[in-house]
Amino acid sequence: MTVWWTVAGAFLLGALGTEMARSYALRRGVLDVPGTRSSHTRPVPRGGGIALVAASTVALVVLWLSGRLPGWLAAAWTAPLAVALVGWIDDHRHLSPALRLAVHLGAAAWLLFSIPVQPPGWAGWLFGVLGGAWVVNLYNFMDGIDGLAAAEAIFVCLAAGWLMDDQTRALSGLTWAVAGACAGFLPFNLPPARIFMGDVGSAFLGAVLVTLALAAQASDALPLATWLVLGAVFWVDATYTLAVRLLRGQRVWQPHRGHAYQILARRWGGHGRVTMAVLLYDALWLLPLAVWSEGDPHRGYWAVVMAAGPVLLLCLWSGAGRRPHDARAAV
Structure with a gap:
């Protein structure tokens, strides 16, 4: 019963806290002013x-x-709390990308040290630290249209908590509580958004998902491959776009609107359609893949490929990562 009360409480705190945060931001002038690389048209x-x-x-x-x-x-x-603190400061006065990256790398290293997982040798540690820091950053990159980041976190956490082993019900409850907090926030972020989660929220969610995934792996509750399947839309779009921008010599640390989901939002004339399309793909393709592969390592590898493939094709078709005129020419 404590677990369910905790989930309900997280939802209420998420909703009440968001209303308080909105009042604070309006009072202090903490606004996201639209620019040439923004996907919104008014200060939020x-x-x-x-x-x-x-x-x-x-x-x-x-x-x-x-x-x-x-x-x-x-x-x-x-x-995740350290990552959130840096994000909160950055939302008020911009910090250098190098400082934020250093904190993200340190947070990822601490997760590998504090959670009883055993990366295979120094290469495993290096990959784990870089991968963890990348998830933190990619969640920030994918928080570019109304409702998407919160809705994706709700899906991933609800599905992961449901798929976890019954012996780890408290970990499932914590995962569902994160979903509950996001559900409390989401009505304020649906288009047209009344508030953005900011770096404090997007980076925190990325770090929390890494934390929950490693904890589930350490507890034999859910393999990492299942988390990759459930979150395929985000990590494929962000990783592909970053790779293309690097290869084209673009300044990858600068804001842009070159992700596949941002391109689709412009072509489809709204944010809500893209968010709904992502959720449909999640529910109708990724969730069945996760159920099919859960508990079978061989199936898990194939499920990751099958989850990522359609998103990769979408990135190729949309021209993700190219400059705006190049992306239009790719259609």
Whole structure:
């Protein structure tokens, strides 16, 4: 019963916290002003993700103090909190990309150290640190249209919690609580958004998903391959776009509108259609793949390929990562 009350509480805290964050942002002038690389056309308050941080962390503390979660998970949670702190500061006064990246790398390293997973040798550690930091950043990159990042987190966390082993019900509950916090925030972020989650929210969600995935792996609750399947839309679009921009010599640290989802939002004339299309792909293709592959390593590898393939084709078709005139020419 504590688990379900925790999930419900996370939803309420997420909603109330978002309303408070919006009032604060309007009062302090913490606004996201549209520019040439923005996907919105009017100033919008940002920093609403602080409500996700608060609601999810309260849920963790409740489950930990009740003896349902291990101490190492509470220790690991300090990594997403550190990432959120840097994001909160960046939402108020921009920090250098190098400083943010250093914190993200340090957070990823701390997760590998504090969670009882065993990366295979130094190469495994290096890949784990770089991969963890990349997930933090890619979630930020994919938070570019109304509703998408929160809706994706809800799907991934609900599905992952449902697929987890029954012996790890508290970890499932924490995962669902993160979904609940995002569900409380989402109505404020649906198009036209009344507030953005900001770096504090998007980077935190990326770090939390890494934390939950590693914790599930360490607890034998859910393999990493299943998380890759569930989150395929985000990591494929972001990784492909980054690779193309690097190969074309673009300044990858600068904001842009070259991801496949952003291109589709412009072509389809709205954010909501893209978010709905992503959720349909998640529910009708990725979730069945995750169910089919869960618990079978051989199927897991194939499921990752089958999950990523259609998204990769979409990126190729849309011209993701190219400059605007190149992307139009690719259609």
